[in-house]
Amino acid sequence: MQTIRVETPSAKYDVLAGSGLIESLAPRIHRLAGRLPRRIFVLTSPPIWALWGQAFEASFPEPPTILFLEPGEKHKTLASVEKLLRQIARTGGDRGSLLIAFGGGIVGDVGGFVAAIYMRGIACIQVPTTFLAQVDSSVGGKTGVNLPEGKNLVGSFHHPLAVFADTAVLGTLPDRELRAGLMESVKAGIIRDRALVRFMEEHADEILARDAGALEKTIASSIRMKAGVVNKDERETGLRMILNFGHTIGHALEQVTRYKILLHGEAVGWGMIGALYLARQRGTISNQQFDRLERLIHFYGRLPQLNLHAKRVAMATGTDKKNVGGVRRFVLPLGIGDAGVVEDVSPQELEAAVQYMLACAQPKPQKTRTK
Numbered sequence: 001m002q003t004i005r006v007e008t009p010s011a012k013y014d015v016l017a018g019s020g021l022i023e024s025l026a027p028r029i030h031r032l033a034g035r036l037p038r039r040i041f042v043l044t045s046p047p048i049w050a051l052w053g054q055a056f057e058a059s060f061p062e063p064p065t066i067l068f069l070e071p072g073e074k075h076k077t078l079a080s081v082e083k084l085l086r087q088i089a090r091t092g093g094d095r096g097s098l099l100i101a102f103g104g105g106i107v108g109d110v111g112g113f114v115a116a117i118y119m120r121g122i123a124c125i126q127v128p129t130t131f132l133a134q135v136d137s138s139v140g141g142k143t144g145v146n147l148p149e150g151k152n153l154v155g156s157f158h159h160p161l162a163v164f165a166d167t168a169v170l171g172t173l174p175d176r177e178l179r180a181g182l183m184e185s186v187k188a189g190i191i192r193d194r195a196l197v198r199f200m201e202e203h204a205d206e207i208l209a210r211d212a213g214a215l216e217k218t219i220a221s222s223i224r225m226k227a228g229v230v231n232k233d234e235r236e237t238g239l240r241m242i243l244n245f246g247h248t249i250g251h252a253l254e255q256v257t258r259y260k261i262l263l264h265g266e267a268v269g270w271g272m273i274g275a276l277y278l279a280r281q282r283g284t285i286s287n288q289q290f291d292r293l294e295r296l297i298h299f300y301g302r303l304p305q306l307n308l309h310a311k312r313v314a315m316a317t318g319t320d321k322k323n324v325g326g327v328r329r330f331v332l333p334l335g336i337g338d339a340g341v342v343e344d345v346s347p348q349e350l351e352a353a354v355q356y357m358l359a360c361a362q363p364k365p366q367k368t369r370t371k
């Protein structure tokens, strides 16, 4: 078990990563809060509850109230939030209630937001069940929902009381989701943790086989990286920007493919390849480092092929909401384990990077059998 401390000006809490946490949740919450809150709501989704509900409930002396959110981005809406708020109100939620978000990033974002605004804020605990949610979305306090006009446009900062990242729960995660989430760990290593890059190179088989020790190490290192950045820059005014490595092009890819072809982590995988190409062209990473990192991304990512126009993707990077005042910010690695933000990437440089990436992503012509 590993404990990572988040300490920002507005919140201090622990993130625990290890196997078997969900079976001991109630005593852990008791210790944390001094007692078990009288009303505990659990937001989850039906498939996750079917798999893990029994283990989750086992440690609670009285069963908590279960609220469901159907899976999928299309349910990450204000309408879902209103429905959940009303369910909580109808079933006696008060200021002392606790909401536990038990699911992937969608459940975590919606649950965190509901907790942020119900009676102007109630306590929340994150129990993330996808790799991505464990290493990324459950840590840092960002919560929110989508609008038809764009993703994550409504939200609030609301830190949890604690995060329990149980690696055993990842046992039922589809392989594609695991690989997509691992892209955020590759990102973590590239921008701030050279040892994590090495660990992921040397322990690839164990990580993909979901070996408990290898998962714990990868997840804890990734969380430690994110917590370290969030501790220094909670509200994304500076350093936190580096967490967007691979995301400028990644978000553009998600947008032009209308969020239908790529999982977020896969888009980030391709985005990192574009950004690495740009970094190599500028000389902030060497050819050798480029080859090494590109290999790592392909190894874990198994990225889907794409057939897109470079101009369209490059144009879409201009609409990323992280760009302020028309400035196109771009995170570039400086060697392995360090990164910086630049604002002077020219349209030509960007297009060349996208072109390189798309050439790698091109569907390969089918081999015809020859006798």
Ligand SMILES: NC(=O)c1ccc[n+]([C@@H]2O[C@H](COP(=O)([O-])OP(=O)(O)OC[C@H]3O[C@@H](n4cnc5c(N)ncnc54)[C@H](O)[C@@H]3O)[C@@H](O)[C@H]2O)c1
Binding pocket: 045, 047, 048, 051, 071, 072, 073, 076, 103, 104, 105, 106, 107, 109, 129, 130, 131, 132, 133, 136, 137, 138, 139, 140, 141, 142, 143, 151, 152, 169, 170, 171, 172, 173, 174, 177, 264
């Ligand atoms: N708040 C933040 O800082 C932040 C950061 C990154 C991403 N996000 C958000 O996170 C969301 C994506 O999260 P995600 O990738 O976890 O996707 P997700 O929540 O959609 O989960 C992916 C799928 O896996 C299933 N699942 C979850 N846990 C499982 C388990 N243990 N076993 C079997 N199936 C399981 C879910 O039901 C779902 O179908 C996006 O909405 C994104 O905007 C937020």
Ligand SMILES: [Zn+2]
Binding pocket: 136, 184, 247, 264, 268
């Ligand atoms: Zn991401």
